[in-house]
Amino acid sequence: MEVEVKFRVNLGEIQPRIEAIADFDHEEVQEDLYFSVPLPALLRIRRIVNRDESILGYKLIKDSRNEEFEEIEVAVEDFEKTKEILKRLGFKEDVWVKKHRYVYKLGNVTFELNRVEGLGDFLDIEVISDDPEKAKEEIWKIAEMLGLGEEDVEPRLYQELIQERSKEKGK
Amino acid sequence: MEVEVKFRVNLGEIQPRIEAIADFDHEEVQEDLYFSVPLPALLRIRRIVNRDESILGYKLIKDSRNEEFEEIEVAVEDFEKTKEILKRLGFKEDVWVKKHRYVYKLGNVTFELNRVEGLGDFLDIEVISDDPEKAKEEIWKIAEMLGLGEEDVEPRLYQELIQERSKEKGK
Numbered sequence: 001m002e003v004e005v006k007f008r009v010n011l012g013e014i015q016p017r018i019e020a021i022a023d024f025d026h027e028e029v030q031e032d033l034y035f036s037v038p039l040p041a042l043l044r045i046r047r048i049v050n051r052d053e054s055i056l057g058y059k060l061i062k063d064s065r066n067e068e069f070e071e072i073e074v075a076v077e078d079f080e081k082t083k084e085i086l087k088r089l090g091f092k093e094d095v096w097v098k099k100h101r102y103v104y105k106l107g108n109v110t111f112e113l114n115r116v117e118g119l120g121d122f123l124d125i126e127v128i129s130d131d132p133e134k135a136k137e138e139i140w141k142i143a144e145m146l147g148l149g150e151e152d153v154e155p156r157l158y159q160e161l162i163q164e165r166s167k168e169k170g171k
Numbered sequence: 172m173e174v175e176v177k178f179r180v181n182l183g184e185i186q187p188r189i190e191a192i193a194d195f196d197h198e199e200v201q202e203d204l205y206f207s208v209p210l211p212a213l214l215r216i217r218r219i220v221n222r223d224e225s226i227l228g229y230k231l232i233k234d235s236r237n238e239e240f241e242e243i244e245v246a247v248e249d250f251e252k253t254k255e256i257l258k259r260l261g262f263k264e265d266v267w268v269k270k271h272r273y274v275y276k277l278g279n280v281t282f283e284l285n286r287v288e289g290l291g292d293f294l295d296i297e298v299i300s301d302d303p304e305k306a307k308e309e310i311w312k313i314a315e316m317l318g319l320g321e322e323d324v325e326p327r328l329y330q331e332l333i334q335e336r337s338k339e340k341g342k
Contacts, residue, residue, distance in 0.1 A: 037260070041259070041260075043260065056247070056253075056256060058255075058256045058259050058260070060259070072252055072255050072256050072259070073252070074247050074248050074249050074252040074253050074256065075247070075248035075249075076227070076245050076246070076247050076248070077245050077246035077247070078245050078246075081243055081244070081245040082227075082245050084229075084243050085227060085229045085243050085245065088212070088229050088231070088243070089208070089212075089214065089229070089260075089262075091260075
């Protein structure tokens with residue numbers, strides 16, 4: 001299971017602190033198209049622009065704070081054709097989430113530092129584990145090292161934040 | 172659009188006749204898993220066993236004789252993960268169609284000579300064209316060269332033939 005906690009951050013402030021404790025792994029320019037499926041399921045196609053790759057992804061949220069996910073991902077040859085198949089199967093396009101992601105690693109902990117278009121900067125601290133409680137302890141130990149606290153947590157999904165933003169704009 | 176006519180054949184008899192007029196292109200061992208979607212749509216994942224490739228495919232039947240298809244196919248990295256995503260999205264496994272396919276080409280005409288597990292031998296003569304009538308004329312001209320007539324046509328889908336066979340067996 002994927003266990004992660006998302007924090008609102010300031011990229012310029014947090015990046016040097018992450019670089020002091022973790023190793024830079026890679027960066028990605030991601031464009032995620034989410035489809036309308038009922039929560040707790042998520043369905044998206046991710047285009048990794050800087051690698052010209054596409055990934056079909058299904059996620060199932062396992063907890064009320066959006067911190068525990070079961071995830072199935074499969075690389076697909078073509079974004080547009082995959083989108084067309086999903087649309088033909090009746091899934092409707094919901095929102096796009098576009099971000100620049102810097103990925104760092106420290107042991108089994110992954111840091112995903114995201115600058116999200118229209119939303120701001122976020123840090124996802126992630127551990128793959130079958131023991132969510134232990135994983136969260138680990139995540140929080142590191143969050144504290146970075147000076148992040150409970151008040152910095154953003155429990156909403158990117159998809160939800162974009163939806164809320166669209167509604168605000170629509171007013 | 173994909174225009175094709177399917178004939179019941181005897182592989183040993185028809186293969187030399189095809190080889191006399193067309194060029195061998197390649198062969199494939201295909202295992203197709205069809206999912207339950209309402210006709211005229213078809214949804215399948217094809218595993219090309221001899222090339223270790225998988226393809227997600229959506230087809231829409233455009234006519235009453237199952238000869239005209241709109242087709243969207245996308246290569247996927249992993250058969251099992253793709254299957255799992257479709258199942259999570261609510262699609263149920265329907266039937267498996269397994270075949271050994273010999274592919275020949277003559278200009279824009281493709282010959283798919285199939286030995287289908289449990290069903291026998293079939294020849295699909297196929298043309299990609301936006302003019303189904305013209306494509307069918309072309310297909311029939313070649314069918315006659317091979318000694319095939321209207322009485323050899325099998326209008327049912329492989330998926331349907333397998334379904335009927337399962338019902339027969341169940342009696």
